[in-house]
Amino acid sequence: MLNYLKNMIFSTSSKMITYADYISTALYHPELGYYMKEGKKIGTGGDFITSSNISDVYGRAVAKWYSEIVKEINLPAKVCELGAGNGRFATAFIDEWKKLTDTPLTYFIVETSPYHRSIQQELIELGPVCQQISALDEIEPFSGMIFSNELYDALPVHVIEKKDGKFSEIMVAESTGKLIELAVPLQNSQITTFLNEYDLELQEGQRIEIPLQMAEVVSAIAKTLEKGIVVTVDYGYTNEEWEEPSRRKGSLRGYFQHQMVDNVLERPGEMDITSHVHFDALIKQGNERNLKFIAKLRQDxxxxxxxxLDVLRDHFDPNPFSATSKRNRAIRSLIMPDGMSAAFHVIAQAKGLDFPEERILIERLS
Structure with a gap:
């Protein structure tokens, strides 16, 4: 991957590429990209862990919640998950749905990674209930729930910095065989537009990531969804939170064998690369595309x-080593104030619902 990136840089007239191009290549190159090639990414043997993979209770709880929504606001029993990873959430959701109701479920998984597609196929019985697809437009128009967990944080982002009152874009270049950063005057008008449209103020000396590709994903979801809800789970900041002194260095990070790596130019293609989501921009982009903002909650x-809590209350086992006790500890880790859920938020959006249906959805989230 390193040699590929060097050749990519040398092939440009400026001898540098944007961070967005670097991240896109490092994560999504068809053969060399981190997410695309073979190798475990999620869990103890991988590089990172997601909240939906701590326990199957996460998928089961969301299945219970959505089954009640389907009944109350008459939505189709259809779910589309964007980027299902190892398929553990989908498996738990589908299994719990079958226990809860006789209403037939259709569950689509949008997955571009050949590795994750194969893992999902080993875990999930594909057929009428669960189907893998490559893009949202394959199911357009869609009514139901579109769900994602840690999707937006993995999108390629540009990186900019404010210094002496002026903006620079941080580019990726090569020097003595290594990848380095290079600051150049900001010339990308799309970045300037993003700053202006979404009221993003940078402090002197602050660095931040600009997710231009986020609008493409929001647009694709809005175009596909005819009636239903969008549930987005991710970590991120509001504009006010971005202004806090602790955010001055931005949020771009790598994860390798569960260790955080500050320099994402290390180990390209071998580690996860992530940045925090711009929540205010995500919500506004949704509203602009008829995805009406309903609620933003912490994951817990x-x-x-x-x-x-119903699962925790109804199942107790005094044996601390039993599967039940293990699951109950996982539940507690998801709802305790100092657990990982504190870092995650859930954004709910709706399209095509009338006022009573929106009110019911809001009540279900309060």
Whole structure:
């Protein structure tokens, strides 16, 4: 991958590429990209862990919550998950749905990674209930729920910095066989437009990531969804939170064998690269495309509203080593204030619902 990136840089007239191009290549190159090639990414043997993979109770709780939504606002029993990873959430959701109701479920997985597609096929019985697809337009128009967990944080981003009152874009170049950063005057008008449209103020000396590709994803979801809800789970900041002194260096990070790596130019193609989501921009982009903002909650608040405590209350086992006790500890880790859920938020958006249906959805999230 390193040699590929060097050749990519040398082939440009400026001898440098944007961070967005670097991240896109490092993560999504068809053969060399981190997400695309073979190798475990999620879990103890991988590089990172997601909240939906701590326990199957996460998928089960969301299945219970959505089954009740389907009944109350008459939505189709259809779900589309964007980027299902190892398929553990989908498996738990589908299994719980079958226990809860006789209503037939259709579950689509949008997955571009050949590796994850193969892992999902080993875990999930594909057929009428669960189908893998490559893009949202394959199911357009769609009514139901579109769900994603840690999708936007993995998008390629540009990096800019404010110094002496002026903006620079941080580019990726090569020097003595290594990848380095190079600051150049900001010339990308799309970045300037993003700053202006979404009221993003940078402090002197602040660095931040600009997710231009986020609008493409939001547009694709809005174009596909005819009637239903969008549930987005991710970590990120509001504009006000971006202005806090602790955010001055931005949020771009790598993860290798569960260790955080500050320099994402290390180990290209071998580690995960991530940045925090711009929540205010995501919500506004949705509103601009008829995805009406309904609620933003911490993940623990969402799971509590989804009834995760019912599972904890109804199942107790004094044996601390039993599967039940292990699951109950996982539940506690998802809802405790100092657990990982505190870093995640759930954004709910709706399209094509009338006022009573929106009100019911809001009540279900409060």
């Amino acid at each position: 608040e969402f799971l509590l509203s989804a009834g995760i």
